[in-house]
Amino acid sequence: MPLELLLIMVVGGVSLVALILHLTGRSAQTVLSAEDARVAWHRHFPDDEVRQVMVSEDRHAALVQTSVATGLLWSFGADTVARHLIDFDVMETKDGLRLEFHDFGTPGVSLTLAPPERARWQQLMTSP
Amino acid sequence: MSDPISYPDVTQYAVPFFIAAILAEFIWIAIKGRGGRYETRDALTSLIMGAGSVASGLILGFIAWGFFMLLWRVTPLDMGTSIWAILACFVLDDLRYYWVHRFGHRVRWVWASHVNHHSSQHYNLTTALRQTWTGTFTFMMVVRAPLVLMGFHPALVLFVGGINLVYQFWIHTEAIGKMPRWFEALMNTPSHHRAHHGRNPRYLDCNYAGVFIIWDKIFGTFVPEQENDRVDYGLVHNIGTFNPLRVAFHEWVGIFRDMAQPGLSLKQRLLYAVAPPGYSHDGSRDTSEEIKAKHLARNPQDRGTPGFETPADAS
Numbered sequence: 001m002p003l004e005l006l007l008i009m010v011v012g013g014v015s016l017v018a019l020i021l022h023l024t025g026r027s028a029q030t031v032l033s034a035e036d037a038r039v040a041w042h043r044h045f046p047d048d049e050v051r052q053v054m055v056s057e058d059r060h061a062a063l064v065q066t067s068v069a070t071g072l073l074w075s076f077g078a079d080t081v082a083r084h085l086i087d088f089d090v091m092e093t094k095d096g097l098r099l100e101f102h103d104f105g106t107p108g109v110s111l112t113l114a115p116p117e118r119a120r121w122q123q124l125m126t127s128p
Numbered sequence: 129m130s131d132p133i134s135y136p137d138v139t140q141y142a143v144p145f146f147i148a149a150i151l152a153e154f155i156w157i158a159i160k161g162r163g164g165r166y167e168t169r170d171a172l173t174s175l176i177m178g179a180g181s182v183a184s185g186l187i188l189g190f191i192a193w194g195f196f197m198l199l200w201r202v203t204p205l206d207m208g209t210s211i212w213a214i215l216a217c218f219v220l221d222d223l224r225y226y227w228v229h230r231f232g233h234r235v236r237w238v239w240a241s242h243v244n245h246h247s248s249q250h251y252n253l254t255t256a257l258r259q260t261w262t263g264t265f266t267f268m269m270v271v272r273a274p275l276v277l278m279g280f281h282p283a284l285v286l287f288v289g290g291i292n293l294v295y296q297f298w299i300h301t302e303a304i305g306k307m308p309r310w311f312e313a314l315m316n317t318p319s320h321h322r323a324h325h326g327r328n329p330r331y332l333d334c335n336y337a338g339v340f341i342i343w344d345k346i347f348g349t350f351v352p353e354q355e356n357d358r359v360d361y362g363l364v365h366n367i368g369t370f371n372p373l374r375v376a377f378h379e380w381v382g383i384f385r386d387m388a389q390p391g392l393s394l395k396q397r398l399l400y401a402v403a404p405p406g407y408s409h410d411g412s413r414d415t416s417e418e419i420k421a422k423h424l425a426r427n428p429q430d431r432g433t434p435g436f437e438t439p440a441d442a443s
Contacts, residue, residue, distance in 0.1 A: 001140045003186075010182070013147035014175040017254070018168060020151070024158065027168040043360065047422060074368075078167040079249040081368035104385075105378030106368035 029060050029075040037062035037073050044082035045071070054124070058112045063124055070124060072099065074109050081106060085125050097122060133209060135287035140182065142294045150253045153303055157252075163303035164252045169370040171254040176372045177244060178257030184264070192269040196282035205279030217280045218288040218339075224275060225292055225338035228268045230349070233333050238266045239405045240379035247375055249362035251325055256300035261376045292338045296321070316341045319353045326359040327366075329423035330435030332416040351435040364406075364419065 021027070032040070034053045041050050041064050049067035056062065060075040066084070073082040089100045096113035113121055150171075157163045207213040232242035241260045248255050275285045298304075299321040307317045316337040324335035334351035337344050344350035353359065367378060386400040386408075396409040406415035414422065420436060430436050 001137070006140055006143065006182075009143050009147070010179045013143065014172065014179065017147065017150055017154075017175060018172045020154065021166055021168040021171055026166050026171075044366065046426070076249075076366075076368055077169050077370070078165060079170075079362075079366075081366050083368075101368075104374060104381040107374065109368065 026078075028078070030078050030080060031059045032062055032073070032075065032080070033059070034062070037064060040080045041066070041071065041073055041082055044073070044080070045084075054121075056111065056121075057114055057117055061109075061111050063121055065124075070127075072109070072125075074111070081109075088125075090122060090125055092118065092122075097125075099125075133281045133283045135283050138287065138290040138294050142297070146178075146253070146257065146297060149298070153253045153301060156303055164301060165250055166252055166254075167250060170248055170250050171252070173370045173372055173375060174248060174254035174258035177261070177375060178254075178259055180261045180372060180376065181257075181259035181263075184261040188264040191264055192272075193282065193286075195269055196272065196276050196285065199273055199276040200282055203277045203279060205277070206281075207279035209281065209284060213280065214284065214288065217275065217284050218291065220275055220278075220280075221272075221285060221288045222292055222337075222339045223343060224271050225289070226336050226343035226347070228271050229336040229338065230347075231268065231271075232266075233336065234404050235402055236379070236383060236405050236407065237401050238268060240383055241266045243363070243379045243405075244375045246325060246363055247367055249366060251300060251302055251322060251359070251361045253297065253300055255325070255361075256297045258375075262380065295339050300325075312341075314340065314342060320344075320350075322359045322361075323351050323353040325361050327362050327364050328357055328360050329416075329420045330354065330357050330430070330433070331359060332364075332419060332435075334435060354434060364414075364416075 032055055034055050037053045037055055038050050041048065041053075041062075045066070045068070047068075048071075050064055051067065052065040054063040062073045064071040064073055064082070069084040069086055071082055071084045073080055083101055083103075083106060085099075087102055089102075091098050091100075093110060096111045096118050098108060098110045100108040111121070153164065154166050157166065207216070228238075229242075232238045241262045244260055245255075245258050248258055272285055272289075276282055296316070299316055299318045301318050302322065304318040306312060306319050307315070311317065312319065316335075316339055320335045320337065320341050323331045326332075331351060334349050335341070335344050336349055341350065367375065369375065369378075383401055387397045392400075392409060399407055399409070404415050406413050406418065424431050424436060
């Protein structure tokens with residue numbers, strides 16, 4: 001098959017699929033309730049005992065107090081990703097907080113948090 | 129040794145079919161309201177991974193080809209290109225696929241290449257195309273060497289390998305429940321392969337088959353999909369990126385970071401590269417055996433059920 005034709009088919013096909021998915025609402029981030037977050041945390045870390053869950057006001061992230069450590073669960077497209085907050089950096093941004101995990105496969109996440117919520121979360125994230 | 133032999137690159141010719149089938153699956157799911165999920169960035173990442181895999185093959189394919197042609201020059205055997213030779217090569221290559229795939233889950237160096245295929249939390253036809261960019265670096269081409277040495281021309285070996293991959297496209301779907309019993313018994317199916325993509329402890333390290341599920345039954349790695357244990361797709365520790373470069377290389381980076389830790393013995397450094405995924409020198413991570421054992425400690429009623437037949441104790 002000529003390379004030019006293959007390239008046109010691949011670029012055209014990928015663009016078409018992405019456009020259709022976006023236009024039909026498949027780009028929405030999952031929305032979390034406290035119970036959703038608790039279930040999702042157990043899905044990621046079945047050995048953990050979940051002690052407390054605090055969902056962000058925009059409902060795209062949750063701070064989870066567990067038997068191991070404080071953890072963060074966040075919307076990842078239609079699904080979630082979770083990490084214990086053990087080796088990370090946190091910094092304030094215009095809209096909330098940015099966490100860096102020193103992990104090539106999960107480099108970080110930006111959280112949208114209102115100022116009072118931001119201060120509370122940052123305190124909980126960094127307190128021993 | 130013989131006239132130049134060439135076969136079509138079936139994976140390239142299948143591209144229009146792949147795109148049409150993805151659109152058909154998406155429309156079917158949208159109409160029926162069941163049979164899978166699609167998410168824009170996840171699907172886009174999978175499709176870019178697929179395109180990158182084809183590009184990687186075009187750029188690095190000469191390495192494996194050169195290796196196979198070297199073997200072809202030294203082998204005194206020639207099985208020819210009859211239909212029987214093609215069929216025999218197809219079946220033997222599927223056995224080759226089974227073992228390469230098994231190594232891909234049990235040897236971290238090979239897993240580093242294969243992990244991206246499992247990195248989506250979705251399971252639809254785009255997941256089938258979430259293929260490796262780094263397969264050449266695993267050196268798994270050596271597992272194909274016996275086929276060439278047996279007298280199958282390298283072009284034929286790559287041709288049947290391409291058919292094998294194209295077959296596996298359609299089994300990456302939740303839109304198909306179960307196939308007829310005879311088909312489920314003999315062939316790899318959506319049901320069998322869903323189990324393979326499961327991150328549930330039950331489904332870890334099972335169903336490595338490409339086309340014929342019989343290899344898993346022969347070598348003891350078959351686990352049927354269970355109605356009471358819905359498959360949860362993705363990795364044990366799911367990654368948090370849609371960036372194709374990070375998807376393609378994250379486990380390689382992980383290997384080199386682990387190997388470079390201070391204070392390790394040479395053996396420990398090597399084990400970080402070749403031991404099963406989840407190995408750690410200090411026991412801070414879990415291998416699939418340890419994950420299964422911990423699951424059984426929490427759920428003793430699962431002991432002896434499919435995927436937990438081998439005695440495993442939490443320790």
